[in-house]
Each structure stands twice: as C-alpha cells, then as structure tokens.
Amino acid sequence: MLKFPIYLDYSATTPVDPRVAQKMIPFLTEKFGNPASRSHAFGWEAEAAVEEARADVAALVNADPKEIIWTSGATESNNLAIKGAAHFYSGKGKHIVTLKTEHKAVLDTFRELERQGFEATYLEVKDDGLVDMDQLRQAIRKDTVLVSVMYVNNEIGVIQPIVEIGELCRSKGIVFHVDAAQATGKVVIDLQTLKVDLMSFSAHKTYGPKGIGALYVRRKPRVRLEAQMHGGGHERGLRSGTLATHQIVGMGEAFRIAREEMAAENERIRYLRDKLLKGVSDIEESHVNGDLDHRVPHNLNVSFNFVEGESLIMAIKDVAVSSGSACTSASLEPSYVLRALGRSDELAHSSIRFTIGRFTTEEEIDYTIDLLHRKLTKLRELSPLWEMYKEGVDLNTVQWAAH
Amino acid sequence: MFAPVYFDHNATTPLDPRVLEAMLPYLTQRFGNASSRHEYGRAARRAVDEARQQVAAAVGAHATEVVFCSGGSEANNLFVKGAAASMRPATIAISAIEHPCVREPARQLVREGWRLHEIPVDAEGRLDMAEYAQVLASPAKIVSVMLANNETGVLQYVPALAARARGARAWFHSDAVQALGKIKVDFRALGVHALTLSAHKLNGPQGAAALVIDKRIELRPLIAGGGQERGLRSGTENVAAIVGFGRACELAAAALDANASRLNSMRRTLERGLSNLGARVFGAAAERLPNTTLFSLEGMDGETLVAQLDRAGFAVASGAACSSASPEPSHTLLAMGVATEIARGAVRISLGRGNTGDEVERFLRTFADLVQHLKRMTAMAV
Numbered sequence: 001m002l003k004f005p006i007y008l009d010y011s012a013t014t015p016v017d018p019r020v021a022q023k024m025i026p027f028l029t030e031k032f033g034n035p036a037s038r039s040h041a042f043g044w045e046a047e048a049a050v051e052e053a054r055a056d057v058a059a060l061v062n063a064d065p066k067e068i069i070w071t072s073g074a075t076e077s078n079n080l081a082i083k084g085a086a087h088f089y090s091g092k093g094k095h096i097v098t099l100k101t102e103h104k105a106v107l108d109t110f111r112e113l114e115r116q117g118f119e120a121t122y123l124e125v126k127d128d129g130l131v132d133m134d135q136l137r138q139a140i141r142k143d144t145v146l147v148s149v150m151y152v153n154n155e156i157g158v159i160q161p162i163v164e165i166g167e168l169c170r171s172k173g174i175v176f177h178v179d180a181a182q183a184t185g186k187v188v189i190d191l192q193t194l195k196v197d198l199m200s201f202s203a204h205k206t207y208g209p210k211g212i213g214a215l216y217v218r219r220k221p222r223v224r225l226e227a228q229m230h231g232g233g234h235e236r237g238l239r240s241g242t243l244a245t246h247q248i249v250g251m252g253e254a255f256r257i258a259r260e261e262m263a264a265e266n267e268r269i270r271y272l273r274d275k276l277l278k279g280v281s282d283i284e285e286s287h288v289n290g291d292l293d294h295r296v297p298h299n300l301n302v303s304f305n306f307v308e309g310e311s312l313i314m315a316i317k318d319v320a321v322s323s324g325s326a327c328t329s330a331s332l333e334p335s336y337v338l339r340a341l342g343r344s345d346e347l348a349h350s351s352i353r354f355t356i357g358r359f360t361t362e363e364e365i366d367y368t369i370d371l372l373h374r375k376l377t378k379l380r381e382l383s384p385l386w387e388m389y390k391e392g393v394d395l396n397t398v399q400w401a402a403h
Numbered sequence: 404m405f406a407p408v409y410f411d412h413n414a415t416t417p418l419d420p421r422v423l424e425a426m427l428p429y430l431t432q433r434f435g436n437a438s439s440r441h442e443y444g445r446a447a448r449r450a451v452d453e454a455r456q457q458v459a460a461a462v463g464a465h466a467t468e469v470v471f472c473s474g475g476s477e478a479n480n481l482f483v484k485g486a487a488a489s490m491r492p493a494t495i496a497i498s499a500i501e502h503p504c505v506r507e508p509a510r511q512l513v514r515e516g517w518r519l520h521e522i523p524v525d526a527e528g529r530l531d532m533a534e535y536a537q538v539l540a541s542p543a544k545i546v547s548v549m550l551a552n553n554e555t556g557v558l559q560y561v562p563a564l565a566a567r568a569r570g571a572r573a574w575f576h577s578d579a580v581q582a583l584g585k586i587k588v589d590f591r592a593l594g595v596h597a598l599t600l601s602a603h604k605l606n607g608p609q610g611a612a613a614l615v616i617d618k619r620i621e622l623r624p625l626i627a628g629g630g631q632e633r634g635l636r637s638g639t640e641n642v643a644a645i646v647g648f649g650r651a652c653e654l655a656a657a658a659l660d661a662n663a664s665r666l667n668s669m670r671r672t673l674e675r676g677l678s679n680l681g682a683r684v685f686g687a688a689a690e691r692l693p694n695t696t697l698f699s700l701e702g703m704d705g706e707t708l709v710a711q712l713d714r715a716g717f718a719v720a721s722g723a724a725c726s727s728a729s730p731e732p733s734h735t736l737l738a739m740g741v742a743t744e745i746a747r748g749a750v751r752i753s754l755g756r757g758n759t760g761d762e763v764e765r766f767l768r769t770f771a772d773l774v775q776h777l778k779r780m781t782a783m784a785v
Contacts, residue, residue, distance in 0.1 A: 009441065012435075015432070041407060042407070104630070211611070232503050242476065322440070
C-alpha cells in the first residue's frame with residue numbers, strides 16, 4: 001500500500017530511524033541528567049552515553065573520538081570551522097577559498113568574513129558540478145589560510161575530489177574544511193587517509209535527530225580554532241553549552257547504523273535511483289544535472305525543459321520533492337547551484353531534485369515514474385513554448401515582446 | 404531498583420511525560436524540514452509556529468519576538484556578541500555573578516576594544532545599585548543582569564534595573580533561564596529588551612532555547628546560513644525539541660502558582676532542618692527562587708558532602724553543573740564576599756516538580772546522620 005505524499009526529499013531531512021528513536025527515549029525519560037554534572041549518577045550516566053556516541057560518530061569516519069566536537073548541527077559546525085580557523089590563522093593571511101555551489105551555511109559565513117576584512121574567492125565549477133583542480137591551484141595564494149569544499153553537493157549529489165584537494169592544501173600548509181553533511185552514510189569517509197583538517201557533520205541527514213551535529217577537528221597535525229560560543233567551557237572550550245544528551249545519543253546510534261548498513265543500503269538505493277533515472281530518461285527534453293559517475297546513489301536532479309518547475313511540483317504533489325535546497329526553497333530564484341553549472345535560467349527553473357532514502361520502496365519509484373510521464377505530457381500540452389519547440393522553432397531566435 | 408532522589412533541578416530537569424508525548428511524532432512520522440514546501444515541511448513549520456506562540460504566551464511576548472536557538476548558552480552569546488557587533492565598541496556592564504555564558508562572551512569583547520564592567524553584589528547577592536548607576540552614566544551601551552542566580556537562586560530586581568538602563572539608552576538583557584517556570588516572567592513587565600529562556604530547566608528537552616528580543620534591537624547573527632529565524636539564527640530548526648519547549652512552557656505557565664507554593668513549602672522545611680544542623684544558607688535574606696538552597700556547614704568540604712550524599716541516594720550539586728569539572732569555589736559566593744574555605748564547602752539543593760515533602764524529610768534525616776559521622780571522623784583524625 002502506498003502512503004501519500006511519497007517522500008523523495010531525503011536530502012532535506014530524513015526521518016529518525018525507529019531504532020534511533022528507541023535508543024533516544026530513555027535519555028528523555030529516566031536518564032535525564034546533565035552530562036556536566038559531576039556529583040551524581042544522573043550526570044555520569046549521561047556523560048558515559050555522550051562518550052559512547054562520540055566513539056560511534058568517530059568510527060564512521062575513522063577518526064579519534066577526541067577529534068569530535070558536538071554542535072547543534074552542520075550549519076553551526078560550518079560556522080565554527082570557517083570562522084574559527086580563519087580567525088585563528090588570520091595572522092598568516094586573510095584569503096579564503098570556496099566554491100560557488102557550496103551550501104548557504106558556508107557561503108553566508110564567507111560573506112560574513114568578507115565584511116570582517118577577509119578576501120574570499122568563490123570558484124566556478126565545471127559543467128558537471130565538479131571543482132576544476134587547475135582553477136583551484138591558480139586561486140591559491142601566499143596568504144590563503146583556508147579552503148572549504150563540500151564533500152557531496154546537496155542539490156545535485158556530486159562528490160568532489162576531496163583526496164586531491166586535501167593533498168594540495170596540505171602541501172601548501174592551508175587549512176582544509178569539508179562540509180560532509182550530505183556525505184555520511186553515502187560515501188566511505190576515512191579521515192586517517194584523507195588530508196582534511198576540519199569536517200562538518202549533521203545527524204538529521206543520516207536518520208538521526210535534528211538539532212545535533214559535530215565538527216571533526218584534526219589533532220595530528222593539530223588544527224587550532226577560535227571558539228565561537230563561550231561559556232562553561234564544554235567540549236574542551238571549543239563549544240560551550242549544555243550537551244543535549246538524547247540528541248547526541250541519537251546521532252551516535254544513527255552513525256553506528258550507517259556504518260553497519262551503508263554498503264548494502266547504498267546498493268539498494270542505487271538500484272532505485274537507476275530505475276528512476278531510466279524512467280525519466282525516455283521523457284523528451286529531460287536533462288540530468290551534474291555528473292552521474294561521481295555522485296551519491298541517492299540523488300537525481302533533472303530539468304524538464306519547457307515546464308515550469310513550480311507547476312510541475314504542484315502537479316506531482318503526491319510526491320514530496322524539492323526544486324533545490326530546502327534552505328532556499330522560500331525564494332523563487334532559480335537554483336544558484338544549477339546556474340553555476342552553466343544551466344540557463346529556464347532549465348534551472350524547471351529542475352526537480354529527487355532524493356531517495358532508507359524507507360523508499362520500489363513501488364514508490366514506479367508510481368513516481370508513471371506520475372511524471374502523465375503530468376509532464378499534460379503540462380506540455382498546455383505550453384505554447386513546447387508547441388513552438390515541436391514545430392521546430394528555435395526559441396533562442398524568438399524576439400519576445402516586453403509587457 | 405534503587406532510584407536516587409534528584410535534587411539538582413537547576414542543572415537540568417526530567418522531561419514531563421506530556422512533553423515527550425508532544426515531541427515523539429516529530430521524530431518519526433512528522434519529520435519534515437520546516438523549510439521544505441511540501442506537506443512534510445509545512446507540517447513541521449506549523450508545529451514550530453505553534454511552539455513559538457506557546458513560548459511567547461508564557462512570557463507575555465509576541466511570537467515574532469521569539470528567536471529559537473540550541474540552548475541558553477547560545478542565546479546569551481547571541482545577545483552579547485550580536486548586540487556588540489552591531490555598534491562601535493563602548494562599555495558593556497554585567498553583574499559579577501553572571502553565568503559563564505554571559506561573562507565569557509563579554510570578556511571576549513574586551514579584545515575588540517570594549518570596556519567591561521562587572522558590577523559587584525552585596526553579601527546577599529544583590530546588585531550594588533550605586534555602582535550600577537555609575538556604570539550606566541559612564542555610559543554603558545549594553546547591560547546584562549540575570550533574573551535569578553543559578554547557584555543561590557537570588558533574584559535581581561530587574562524591572563528597576565531595566566528602567567534605569569532604558570533611561571540611559573542602554574540595551575538591557577536578562578538571562579531568565581533559571582527563573583522561567585519557577586516565578587512569573589513577563590517580558591513587558593520586566594521592561595527588558597531581551598530575555599534568555601531555556602527548555603531543559605522547565606521539564607522540557609535539552610537542545611531548545613530562545614532569545615526573546617525587542618524587534619527594535621539590532622543584532623548580528625552568531626550563526627550564518629540558510630537565514631532561518633528571521634536571519635538571526637540559521638540552521639535547520641530542531642522541530643521536535645522546539646515542540647517540546649512550547650509544550651513545556653504551556654504546562655509550566657498553567658501550573659506556575661501551585662508549583663511555586665509547593666516548592667516554597669518544601670524548601671522552608673528543608674532550610675529549617677539545615678539551620679538546626681548549623682548550616683548557613685546563602686542569600687537567605689534576599690528574595691530568591693522558591694526551589695534553590697545553597698548552603699555550607701562550617702568545617703565541611705562541599706565535594707565530600709556531595710559525594711557522601713550521592714552514595715546515600717541524593718543527587719545534589721556542589722555548584723553549577725557546567726563548572727563542576729573545575730575545583731574552583733563558586734564565583735557567585737566569592738562575589739558575595741564569602742571566604743574561599745567556606746565557599747568550597749557549598750552544597751546546592753534545587754528542588755523540582757517531582758520532589759515530595761517525604762523526600763525532603765528523608766534527606767534531612769540522612770544528612771544529620773552524615774554530618775554526625777563526618778564530625779566523628781574529623782574528631783578522630785585530630
């Protein structure tokens with residue numbers, strides 16, 4: 001039995017896995033202590049749970065638990081990593097580098113640093129969404145102190161060459177930060193081999209609860225940060241504030257499950273995604289956005305030419321999808337990520353992001369493919385542009401009258 | 404099973420089962436991202452909006468004045484640093500007994516050219532009004548004085564302090580984390596520009612808090628990103644915890660008077676018993692929260708008492724939870740002029756909704772035996 005709306009927006013957020021919720025509940029009821037309380041068992045029990053979760057998070061990315069700092073989410077992690085490192089190393093230089101296709105949490109943080117006197121370079125990406133290593137090499141200067149590149153893009157799912165970027169940054173003595181919010185449980189992350197200094201994580205993109213994230217801070221070679229939140233000195237002074245034990249326990253359990261199940265799960269999801277891809281590729285004038293080989297198996301981002309994205313989303317409202325990132329979905333601007341790929345406004349406007357997850361069934365994918373075919377045919381029947389296109393008119397040569 | 408009695412509600416409180424019930428659907432079924440425009444997202448948005456109304460109603464504020472964030476520490480950092488970042492360096496005044504999450508951000512500002520005044524308190528823990536007036540006239544641009552102290556429970560007379568600050572054109576913030584749910588907290592009656600609230604001190608979940616802020620106050624955000632919370636706090640909303648926060652506020656407001664008088668009566672019993680044993684209760688002559696008792700017994704070490712009490716089945720604290728890793732004596736007591744050795748002996752009992760009069764009686768009997776025992780040990784050692 002299908003349940004509507006079908007959720008195909010796992011990159012916006014995921015449900016908490018029932019096993020994760022089970023593990024969280026005792027810490028919402030009888031085990032409610034403040035992990036900073038050192039004078040009684042309520043506190044010790046909470047602290048032990050926090051440390052167990054820290055070990056689980058570290059294990060997924062092959063890091064030392066001491067390198068994991070709890071935060072309220074990936075947005076805070078990105079802010080802490082970027083501002084914290086830029087401020088700490090500002091004596092060495094004030095140039096910072098990122099990509100135009102990063103998440104707002106990185107881009108807005110860069111803008112904030114620009115206001116504070118830093119100089120930022122926002123690199124273009126190639127048509128496939130991947131970083132151009134030559135451009136990156138050229139962008140690096142003597143006073144570059146930080147490079148921030150996301151592991152997996154939230155809109156198009158492409159995987160950036162973190163190994164190469166890490167080698168480059170390390171050879172130049174530049175701090176390298178990676179936003180891995182969309183990567184955990186989807187790609188194998190090995191921080192023992194990757195030359196990454198700082199890495200941001202989120203629980204709620206990997207079947208954990210919202211409101212909790214982490215920042216990996218490398219110890220060898222040691223990376224230093226200026227704290228952004230001050231107070232009781234929690235998290236070795238890097239992030240003050242009472243730890244939300246149940247959320248931390250949830251993140252630990254979510255990452256433990258991811259470690260154990262990701263290999264099999266990603267194969268199942270890849271099968272569903274490929275089926276969806278095959279199902280839409282026989283729709284005329286559909287264009288996949290972003291590289292298909294260097295991509296997480298969960299993501300399919302397609303532009304359906306001659307259809308307005310918002311109308312299409314309304315037409316297929318039995319399926320919960322998005323036209324881009326959830327954080328920018330209030331705006332009607334076309335996706336800046338797709339624009340950076342060189343897509344026209346029209347194609348960027350007609351894009352849909354499908355993201356598949358743990359609870360997606362084959363039946364749901366079949367239904368979605370059928371629905372897309374039906375609704376696209378209908379919408380295009382109503383579209384004068386589609387009619388002109390079918391009549392062979394080159395729309396680029398049409399002189400539109402201004403109103 | 405042996406369940407210890409929890410007397411450390413100023414550190415954190417157990418979640419009310421009705422709050423848990425409100426939260427659970429938002430973990431599993433109604434799990435949407437509040438920024439998504441499909442039905443999953445819209446359901447999450449509605450829940451966040453409803454919680455915003457509940458929190459606002461509990462403190463007599465307007466829903467649009469509530470900015471959700473991850474905790475009281477973040478809310479205090481947001482106000483202190485955010486307000487400072489929106490103006491030229493000037494003077495910031497805080498009380499000498501603020502929580503570290505106000506004091507430390509204020510100290511950070513000194514590096515950016517701000518002058519910091521830490522206004523002293525008297526022997527009962529009340530702000531020195533003469534010095535306050537002087538600092539305001541200096542002039543101070545930002546003032547932060549907590550409504551209720553986390554260690555002693557002593558209340559500051561915030562309406563008068565805030566009125567004076569307004570007269571001096573300073574922005575006045577109060578950390579009301581410990582006060583919410585224990586005494587009436589009214590944003591308008593207090594007359595403050597900003598107020599910090601936290602869910603986990605009033606039987607709500609850890610991980611949700613709010614800065615209630617007058618919209619005329621300009622703040623620069625601490626966390627940049629997707630522009631949530633009117634751009635003042637980016638990051639995907641922690642829907643389940645926010646829903647829990649809203650429900651906890653609603654429940655606490657409804658039971659406020661009954662709860663306060665129950666706590667007060669239990670605490671009277673407790674303090675009478677402690678006085679009979681020769682204990683000194685700090686801030687006893689000042690107006691205090693109805694649930695908090697900070698005391699010491701001459702010649703007794705606080706850490707020892709707390710450890711013994713834990714063994715005897717009573718969870719109490721020797722100071723604030725966040726600094727309980729450090730062996731430093733309470734900075735609140737030192738600011739009150741209490742000698743270091745006596746401050747080291749301090750024990751905090753903070754009662755909560757779940758406690759009973761019977762637990763207080765049992766505690767007093769246990770504590771009397773314990774003190775007898777420790778005194779005998781000390782006598783033998785001498």
